[in-house]
Amino acid sequence: MAIRIGIMGYGNLGRGIECALKQNKDMELVAVFTRRNPETVTILTEGVPVYHVDDAVKMQDKIDVMILCGGSATDLPEQTKMYAKYFNVVDSFDTHARIPEHFDAVDAAAKESGKVGVISVGWDPGMFSLNRLYANAILPNGSDYTFWGKGVSQGHSDAIRRVEGVLDGKQYTIPVEGALEAVRSGKNPELTTRQKHIRECFVVAEDGADTARIEAEIKNMPNYFADYDTTVHFITMEELKANHSGIPHGGFVIRSGKTGWNEENTHIIEYSLKLDSNPEFTSSVIVAYARAAYRLSCEGQSGCKTVFDIAPAYLSAQSPEELRKHLL
Amino acid sequence: MAIRIGIMGYGNLGRGIECALKQNKDMELVAVFTRRNPETVTILTEGVPVYHVDDAVKMQDKIDVMILCGGSATDLPEQTKMYAKYFNVVDSFDTHARIPEHFDAVDAAAKESGKVGVISVGWDPGMFSLNRLYANAILPNGSDYTFWGKGVSQGHSDAIRRVEGVLDGKQYTIPVEGALEAVRSGKNPELTTRQKHIRECFVVAEDGADTARIEAEIKNMPNYFADYDTTVHFITMEELKANHSGIPHGGFVIRSGKTGWNEENTHIIEYSLKLDSNPEFTSSVIVAYARAAYRLSCEGQSGCKTVFDIAPAYLSAQSPEELRKHLL
Numbered sequence: 001m002a003i004r005i006g007i008m009g010y011g012n013l014g015r016g017i018e019c020a021l022k023q024n025k026d027m028e029l030v031a032v033f034t035r036r037n038p039e040t041v042t043i044l045t046e047g048v049p050v051y052h053v054d055d056a057v058k059m060q061d062k063i064d065v066m067i068l069c070g071g072s073a074t075d076l077p078e079q080t081k082m083y084a085k086y087f088n089v090v091d092s093f094d095t096h097a098r099i100p101e102h103f104d105a106v107d108a109a110a111k112e113s114g115k116v117g118v119i120s121v122g123w124d125p126g127m128f129s130l131n132r133l134y135a136n137a138i139l140p141n142g143s144d145y146t147f148w149g150k151g152v153s154q155g156h157s158d159a160i161r162r163v164e165g166v167l168d169g170k171q172y173t174i175p176v177e178g179a180l181e182a183v184r185s186g187k188n189p190e191l192t193t194r195q196k197h198i199r200e201c202f203v204v205a206e207d208g209a210d211t212a213r214i215e216a217e218i219k220n221m222p223n224y225f226a227d228y229d230t231t232v233h234f235i236t237m238e239e240l241k242a243n244h245s246g247i248p249h250g251g252f253v254i255r256s257g258k259t260g261w262n263e264e265n266t267h268i269i270e271y272s273l274k275l276d277s278n279p280e281f282t283s284s285v286i287v288a289y290a291r292a293a294y295r296l297s298c299e300g301q302s303g304c305k306t307v308f309d310i311a312p313a314y315l316s317a318q319s320p321e322e323l324r325k326h327l328l
Numbered sequence: 329m330a331i332r333i334g335i336m337g338y339g340n341l342g343r344g345i346e347c348a349l350k351q352n353k354d355m356e357l358v359a360v361f362t363r364r365n366p367e368t369v370t371i372l373t374e375g376v377p378v379y380h381v382d383d384a385v386k387m388q389d390k391i392d393v394m395i396l397c398g399g400s401a402t403d404l405p406e407q408t409k410m411y412a413k414y415f416n417v418v419d420s421f422d423t424h425a426r427i428p429e430h431f432d433a434v435d436a437a438a439k440e441s442g443k444v445g446v447i448s449v450g451w452d453p454g455m456f457s458l459n460r461l462y463a464n465a466i467l468p469n470g471s472d473y474t475f476w477g478k479g480v481s482q483g484h485s486d487a488i489r490r491v492e493g494v495l496d497g498k499q500y501t502i503p504v505e506g507a508l509e510a511v512r513s514g515k516n517p518e519l520t521t522r523q524k525h526i527r528e529c530f531v532v533a534e535d536g537a538d539t540a541r542i543e544a545e546i547k548n549m550p551n552y553f554a555d556y557d558t559t560v561h562f563i564t565m566e567e568l569k570a571n572h573s574g575i576p577h578g579g580f581v582i583r584s585g586k587t588g589w590n591e592e593n594t595h596i597i598e599y600s601l602k603l604d605s606n607p608e609f610t611s612s613v614i615v616a617y618a619r620a621a622y623r624l625s626c627e628g629q630s631g632c633k634t635v636f637d638i639a640p641a642y643l644s645a646q647s648p649e650e651l652r653k654h655l656l
Contacts, residue, residue: 007392016587017588019587019588019589020587022589023468023469023587024468029521044589051637056347077446094656095329097581099652099653100649100652100653101656103652107502125656127462127466127597129655129656130462130640131599133640133641133644133651133655134455134458134640134643134656136607136644136646137616137619137640137643137644137645137656138455138612138613138616138643139612140351140352140645141351144468184602185531209334257611259347259348259351259604259605259608259611259612260347260371260605260608261346261347262352264604265603265605265608266604267603267604267605267606267608267609267612268598268601268602268603269455269599269600269601269603270598270599270601270602271459271598271599271600271601272596272597272598273595273596273598274512274595274596274598275593275595275596276587276592276593276594276595277587277588277593277595280587280588280593280595281466281587281595283587284466284467284587284595285466288465288466291465306656307640307656308639308640308641308648308651308652308654308655308656309639309640309641310639310646311559311638311639312458312461312462312465312635312636312637312640313461313636313639315461315462315465315466316464316465317465318464320637321428322637323461323636324427324431324634324636325427325428327457327460327461327464327636328424328427328448328453328457328634328636
């Protein structure tokens with residue numbers, strides 16, 4: 001019998017989960033839950049109902065894993081611990097600094113209910129975190145580097161759109177090629193914020209707006225742009241829609257470390273992602289961990305888990321024997 | 329108390345383990361075991377004894393994990409299952425096709441003794457296998473590519489040295505840059521053996537040897553070179569020693585996959601290694617898994633495990649709380 005999945009929240013991430021489930025034949029979408037009027041929400045999968053979030057708990061016996069697709073700022077800190085009382089849950093909570101408290105809250109709820117809650121699943125946190133852990137464990141004497149991009153930063157794009165006279169805008173975070181090369185060379189460079197990433201903005205200004213003032217305001221915006229080399233391109237709305245409507249992202253996790261009796265040998269471990277769709281890739285990671293959550297729950301485990309706590313074999317639809325034969 | 333480690337076999341790998349242990353303060357080298365006369369073996373660590381292999385079993389109560397540094401052809405198929413009767417063990421068994429039978433033999437022995445045996449640890453099998461598994465679980469609709477190099481192939485170097493008139497030689501396996509780029513572009517190319525790797529040989533010939541004949545014999549050697557574009561350089565023994573005495577290696581594991589309702593988005597997951605010393609890096613992976621073997625054993629687990637079966641957190645000297653705070 002297929003693993004029965006519920007999707008809580010139907011934005012970019014929820015739609016990504018729906019698409020990922022289509023590719024995983026051992027899993028089945030049972031229902032989508034929304035805060036909107038369910039009758040106004042049309043999903044892609046034929047024959048699957050959309051319900052109001054208030055009806056979710058009634059489905060407790062029909063759903064093996066509930067995937068929570070809310071935001072990290074306000075939704076997940078409440079939702080994950082709440083739904084862990086009723087379901088095995090997976091979320092993509094990505095506020096790094098608040099992960100310990102989120103873990104504790106979900107752990108308490110999931111231990112009480114006997115369910116499994118997997119938090120902070122995606123690529124960062126998620127696959128990038130995993131690669132940091134593996135690389136640190138293998139090369140304890142070394143340095144970590146994370147670069148993001150080339151990709152769209154939603155937060156920085158929002159910041160651009162708040163500038164007066166801006167109709168719309170997209171911001172790309174781009175790693176500095178020279179910095180990547182310096183890290184790959186094993187030189188263990190100390191890199192400032194400015195040396196690691198550049199920020200490229202595509203801005204649609206209102207008719208007659210003072211573009212010089214807009215450009216200056218963006219470039220000097222504290223936290224978002226002031227610490228970076230930022231370029232601003234003014235384009236038309238048509239160009240923005242035609243060339244900048246995707247949500248690509250990616251990045252690099254590199255560890256450079258030394259081994260040998262006198263630390264005479266250098267090793268570079270590099271993990272990189274190049275993603276056409278940030279939410280669809282994140283969703284694909286989440287779905288693999290939903291499989292793991294279900295299996296852990298079937299084994300009688302409970303409480304909060306992260307990607308660090310889950311053996312890789314739990315993620316795969318293949319049996320341990322098949323994995324050893326074909327992928328080891 | 330530190331985790332007490334024994335090293336069985338003191339070649340390149342054994343020495344690499346010794347170096348890695350120096351970097352891991354929660355672990356301690358207790359003894360090295362050799363088939364040679366122990367008095368003829370000098371190790372790097374002061375105050376640590378070298379014993380004959382026949383004395384290993386007597387040390388059962390003094391060693392938490394025995395690391396087996398023998399070869400995959402004849403040593404490990406016998407040693408791992410034998411020592412799993414007495415110790416938690418880790419090996420780097422790398423004959424991919426024979427992993428299932430090795431697993432079964434070690435599993436039976438380790439289950440009977442109540443010990444943990446971790447097999448096929450290193451980078452391929454090992455870290456490359458892990459990355460294949462994670463990437464396949466995340467992107468079920470995609471293609472896998474593994475490239476090796478640039479690095480020294482011991483087997484191919486040995487093959488060169490068996491050619492008549494050859495005094496010494498080193499062979500480098502080198503991935504074809506254009507093939508890597510085609511894979512990274514998401515085109516999912518079908519690549520022949522010749523299209524993926526080239527082989528570069530540095531050969532020291534005997535005085536007066538027929539170098540044209542040697543070159544032809546190498547290039548046409550079935551299995552080893554005939555299916556590849558191979559270049560042969562004749563150099564002096566001095567040049568070989570000066571420029572080709574290291575054991576670098578590395579490679580790339582790439583998965584290219586599609587997501588989206590109509591598979592409209594492409595994603596590239598790439599893991600790569602650039603290693604100055606193949607045996608020292610392999611050793612560093614093994615030592616991290618020795619920590620895991622010890623911890624699993626302390627939890628009461630037994631039987632054979634691979635990298636697929638072990639949750640990442642077990643590899644790290646850091647506590648789960650520290651890992652969540654700093655690496656997630």
